[in-house]
Amino acid sequence: MRILIIEDEPLATQKLEALLMSIDPKNEIVGRLESVKETIAWLDANNSPDLAFVDVQLTDQNSFEIFRKRQTQFPIIFTTAYDKYILESFEYNTLDYLLKPIQEPRLRKALEKIETLESHFFQNKLGQFLKPSSGKTAKERFIVKRGIDYLSIQAKEVAYFFSEHKIVFLKDKKGNNFIMDRTLRELESDLDQKYFFRANRKYIVNISAIHKFKSDHGKVQLELIPEAQEDILVSKENAPAFRKWIAG
Template identity: 45%
Template sequence: MKILIIEDERPAATRLKQLILDILPEAKIDGNLESITAATEWLMANAEPDLIFCDIQLADGLSFEIFNRVKVTAPIIFTTAFDQYAIKAFKLNSIDYLLKPIGTKELTNAIEKFKSFKINPLVDIYQLQELLIPKQKDYKSRFMVKIGEKIQAIQASEASYFLSEERVTFLQTFEGKRYILDYTLDQLETMLDPKKFFRLNRKYISSFEAITEIHTHSNSRLKIKLINCKDNDILVSREKVGEFKLWLDDN
């Protein structure tokens, strides 16, 4: 049996290869191929394998692009770190795919499924793509706040940060005005565009533009200074520092 591995994480590819050989000692394995370009070129230059193991997220994009560039009729078992509930839902269809880290039992079941059926991957690839690629979410663009007897709309773009204090949530604008909201920070975290706002800790959600200073702090934490904020002890926890730095890079 000829098997092709398309996987951009070398440790994952090495482990997968060993797991396959433990189950199918006679298998001839090619790869790993780490990109859409490399996989496309290989498939165009070689006879199709009997089975393909393909990661969804590759170094140069989503692997679905491979099948837009070259016709593939070989069965495909996708490997992915996407949500396991989506995986369970899609298993109802004829194609199979595995959640990382891949276990021996799951891999054995997938290979047995391959042996039992001759799967045409092109039937379901585009349905799989629609399921796994997150759809554009509509984030909250404005908040209705009460000012005396009036109700006024405040645009999300006017918010420098959101603060929870004594069980009350406030919206602070760049102009230094503060309004009470009827949402918790947990609720706001799901409503706000994550490209523009970040949950610093239990008390603060900040916009990128509101951050004026960042300092290293003890225990690998970061201390943040926000515009129009008197709190000098706003800390990003050690667990969130990595995610926070990635968010800063994206902005």
């Protein structure tokens, strides 16, 4: 596996590299970078790695700046001594999040996850799994993240999708929340429009999750099951389309 290490502490880089080689001597370290600026230059001049280990706090900036400035498709494992960045890391192609000091059993489990995902979900590289779907056929299941694990949820089990702090969640009919690596806009093209409706900029709802609805000064207010943590309003502009959709 071609691995890129983005880390501003030389000792941490050396330890991680030693662990990676002890787990699999065939691993190849294709780059050792210490800053956002250096990493962007490297990405512009080289082929993408198969995997990147990325320290959150680098010498010049927060490493999230790399992925805001350059669109990447390779999977990322963030490393840091702090857990406060976990939610923000999921805005990118995050495969895992390792707290320092990195221990071999935890690292081995993260690498095994890549092998598992490759064998179950891909025909080529893991990056293909991370790309938004370009097909127009409605998807029957979605890949979600819970903790360090990835799960497959059937579309019929989805109550609704919603965004919060720039993170998209899937809520199933049992009330469980799962993190997704897709935007709501990307999800719209994958959903069966007969059953799912974009209620507003924050919610896409399954018709089976709508317990009841009522008019609210030209808008439509939805009551969902499981209950949402805020009022769900369909705008005046979209209210006619909603009524037509829910009437079948």
